[in-house]
Amino acid sequence: MKLFISADMEGSTGIIDPSYCNPGDNNYERGRRLMTGDVNAVIEAAFAHGATDVVVADSHHKMNNLLIEELHPKATLLCGSPRDFSMMQGLDNTFDAAFFLGYHTRHGVPGVLSHTMSGVIKNMYINGQVVGEFGFNAIYAGLTGVPVCLVSGDDQTALEAKALIPEIRTAVLKTAVSRTSAHCLSPAQSAAVLQEETKIALDLAKRIKPTLATLPIELTIEFAHTGQAEMVSIIPGMEYRKGTTEVSCKVQDQYEMYKTMRAMLNLADTVQFF
Numbered sequence: 001m002k003l004f005i006s007a008d009m010e011g012s013t014g015i016i017d018p019s020y021c022n023p024g025d026n027n028y029e030r031g032r033r034l035m036t037g038d039v040n041a042v043i044e045a046a047f048a049h050g051a052t053d054v055v056v057a058d059s060h061h062k063m064n065n066l067l068i069e070e071l072h073p074k075a076t077l078l079c080g081s082p083r084d085f086s087m088m089q090g091l092d093n094t095f096d097a098a099f100f101l102g103y104h105t106r107h108g109v110p111g112v113l114s115h116t117m118s119g120v121i122k123n124m125y126i127n128g129q130v131v132g133e134f135g136f137n138a139i140y141a142g143l144t145g146v147p148v149c150l151v152s153g154d155d156q157t158a159l160e161a162k163a164l165i166p167e168i169r170t171a172v173l174k175t176a177v178s179r180t181s182a183h184c185l186s187p188a189q190s191a192a193v194l195q196e197e198t199k200i201a202l203d204l205a206k207r208i209k210p211t212l213a214t215l216p217i218e219l220t221i222e223f224a225h226t227g228q229a230e231m232v233s234i235i236p237g238m239e240y241r242k243g244t245t246e247v248s249c250k251v252q253d254q255y256e257m258y259k260t261m262r263a264m265l266n267l268a269d270t271v272q273f274f
């Protein structure tokens with residue numbers, strides 16, 4: 001059994017504010033160790049429960065956060081950026097299951113460090129359905145033929161995941177108090193929850209259907225301000241709805257969906273507001 005892990009940082013054990021997630025900030029090295037600890041707990045349980053291959057894609061910021069020198073010796077690590085498929089790089093239809101670890105809620109809803117990709121995006125829609133990083137990546141995985149069977153993060157992230165995939169297993173490592181506060185499990189308690197949920201999720205893998213979307217996909221991004229929407233609308237094929245900050249386009253498949261989203265985001269990011 002082949003397992004793909006996309007590991008984000010914000011939803012990891014004990015991480016409650018940006019000081020754990022931004023390189024150079026005072027808690028960042030602690031954040032890296034906490035993130036690596038969560039990932040290792042899952043890898044250990046996966047190999048003990050029938051996994052033969054575990055590939056981890058570091059999926060936060062510049063994607064170089066996990067401490068490879070402390071990584072479980074039997075796993076391999078996809079790290080660094082840029083990558084065409086970002087948080088989903090390395091996933092193909094030879095995998096039996098995907099786990100999303102350390103995930104967070106989408107922009108504008110409750111949850112620790114809620115956001116969607118970066119500060120420039122307010123909302124993303126796939127065929128009219130609002131999605132955060134969880135939903136976007138789950139649909140990418142689903143169209144690739146792989147079900148998402150486990151998510152870890154705070155209680156709000158678990159709710160967001162279950163709304164899209166009711167059968168998904170959730171490892172709730174903290175309960176959100178505000179966007180930068182949570183009631184957290186200790187690392188030892190988190191590891192126990194992650195290991196238990198890993199076993200159940202791997203058993204479920206054959207029964208969870210991949211999350212699909214009708215092709216071609218209408219991808220819509222609502223930006224933070226009109227300057228970003230105007231800049232993105234110079235890309236051929238983009239439709240800017242005047243009077244909004246939304247730009248839409250049609251994409252043929254999940255690969256085009258991911259690359260187009262990244263191009264839109266990176267172009268919007270070049271626009272100065274003040």
Ligand SMILES: [Zn+2]
Pocket residue numbers: 008009010059060061
């Ligand atoms: Zn992140």
